[in-house]
Amino acid sequence: MYIRYLHVYYLAEPGIALQTQHMNEAWTRDQLLVVFNLYCKIPFSKTKANNPLVIEIANQIGRSAASVAMKLGNFGSFDPALHAKGVKGLSGASRADRALWDEFNQDWAKLSIESELAGSRFRGSSLTMPPERDVAGPHTDGYSVKFEDIHSGPSETVREVKVRLHQRFFREAVLASYGSSCCVCSNPVPQLLTAAHIVPWADREDLRANPRNGLCLCSLHHDAFDSGLWAIEDTYQIQLSSALMAYLPNKVLEVSFVEFSRAQIRMPDKFWPEREFLAFHRSNLFRE
Ligand SMILES: [Zn+2]
Known part of the structure; x- marks a missing residue:
């Protein structure tokens, strides 16, 4: 069959x-x-x-x-x-x-x-x-x-x-946990939404399916997260990297990133992101 x-x-x-x-x-x-x-x-x-x-x-x-x-x-x-x-x-x-x-x-x-x-x-x-x-x-x-x-x-x-x-x-x-919108900018367009891994897919096979290792992000915030251009603190606040800030002033970056700096991500209704995984991302990918 x-x-x-x-x-x-x-x-x-x-x-x-x-x-x-x-x-x-x-x-x-x-x-x-x-x-x-x-x-x-x-x-x-x-x-x-x-x-x-x-x-x-x-x-x-x-x-x-x-x-x-x-x-x-x-x-x-x-x-x-x-x-x-x-x-x-x-x-x-x-x-x-x-x-x-x-x-x-x-x-x-x-x-x-x-x-x-x-x-x-x-x-x-x-x-x-x-x-x-x-x-x-x-x-x-x-x-x-x-x-x-x-x-x-x-x-x-x-x-x-x-x-x-x-x-x-x-x-x-x-996507269901985050109500199908980006947890940074609230973008709700399905074609632009992704399930991002906090600890990268390639790093930990055992975490690939764990929803607590996930964030619902739009394509832009997903790419920027994977590139370490921003990170999430233990308080769930958004921290921008100096690598990103180096491009300021810039109108697009101000609207897409600076606007959300220090704000808390929108929390999911279940499967909160695991702090241990966020710390891994900060230590290994974030470009302070
Ligand atoms: Zn977004």
Whole structure:
């Protein structure tokens, strides 16, 4: 069986219709993985039973939309970023919910792939993914691979598939967390938005899919960040480099950069950027 990859997989063809399970039936691991994957990819304010994506996922996994919305709220109860905003999520999370939360946070690389694959199993493995131009890393053309190759195929194929799955998960999770606009200038144009890695893609394989290693940036602020022309302090304030300031006075730079100097980035609704990763960027890339 061949799978193709979808850019936004919730827009995939409707999955196999399954009979809705009784509310009290225990959640399977695959069901939890798929709902956690959805939790990462939609703003917390949209984790409601009337959200079409929630309804679609509920249909795919054979649960009611209300029970999926409740599970999303349960995951939210673990989220420190939501706590900091005074959002509590729902009480009543199970031990299995907590265990899955911990599993993701300990190994985003592994769990992001597991959750993407669980989703593809519910949908009958019919997926496609166009070439990515906007995420750091190898940019290959769209292609198909055998499903079983993901685990047992040639090592090069396995590596490429993992890269693509990490890219997709990372981009969708980061853009959703930041409400799909640049966290510096609030640019909302999708074609200009990217999911930037704080610790570069090439430096840490284990952080490639971790949304806390991500920032939603417009192309200009992404390029400037990767080049070390600005950085983020522990207070989440924007610090401009002397390398950039050397070009002042300049009208464009004043509007695009100086305007935001010392301001705090717009914080995401979940997955706050990890201070340790910001410090790595300052030490290794920032051109003070
Ligand atoms: Zn921007």
